[in-house]
Amino acid sequence: MTKLYVGNLPFTATDEAVRALFSKHGTVEKVSLITDRDTGRPRGFGFVEMSNADASRAMQALNGTDFDGRPLKVTKRRIASGRAAATAAGRAATKNACSIDTAPGRALWPGAVFWSASKSRST
Numbered sequence: 001m002t003k004l005y006v007g008n009l010p011f012t013a014t015d016e017a018v019r020a021l022f023s024k025h026g027t028v029e030k031v032s033l034i035t036d037r038d039t040g041r042p043r044g045f046g047f048v049e050m051s052n053a054d055a056s057r058a059m060q061a062l063n064g065t066d067f068d069g070r071p072l073k074v075t076k077r078r079i080a081s082g083r084a085a086a087t088a089a090g091r092a093a094t095k096n097a098c099s100i101d102t103a104p105g106r107a108l109w110p111g112a113v114f115w116s117a118s119k120s121r122s123t
Contacts, residue, residue, distance in 0.1 A: 001029065002055035007045040007073035009033070018046065025061055026054020047077060 006018065015031045022028045033046035050058060055076070063074040 001049055002052050003077040004048045004050065004055055004059060005045065005073070005075050005077045006048055007075075008070050009042070009044050009046060009072070010068040010070050011042045011044055012068065013042065013046075018048065021062065021067065022048050022050065022058050025058035026050050 004022075009018070013033065015033055018033065019028050019031045022031075028048060028050055030049040031046065032048075034043045035041060036043055048055075048058070059074045059076070062072055064071050066072075
């Protein structure tokens with residue numbers, strides 16, 4: 001199974017339209033169009049899962065072709081690396097660290113807590 005990145009999609013594209021386009025080149029297992037998490041608006045890209053042979057045919061046939069007035073960019077999905085991966089890992093760590101979980105064996109990480117460490121203490 002190969003996951004293809006499909007970029008430069010028109011914002012009016014639907015799962016069904018993308019599935020129909022890629023189905024001409026083989027069996028489409030899954031279509032995922034990405035939307036903005038805050039607004040719900042389309043982001044203009046998505047992913048299509050197909051068998052390896054079908055994905056290769058679709059990638060060669062559809063990369064650069066016009067889809068509703070926009071030239072598609074179709075490539076194999078790449079795993080995030082570098083800054084994108086670090087940012088995603090940082091978000092995950094922050095989310096995990098900031099959640100309060102009272103389950104036994106779980107520690108609460110206080111984050112950036114500042115306090116004064118002076119020699120003068122009241123006794």
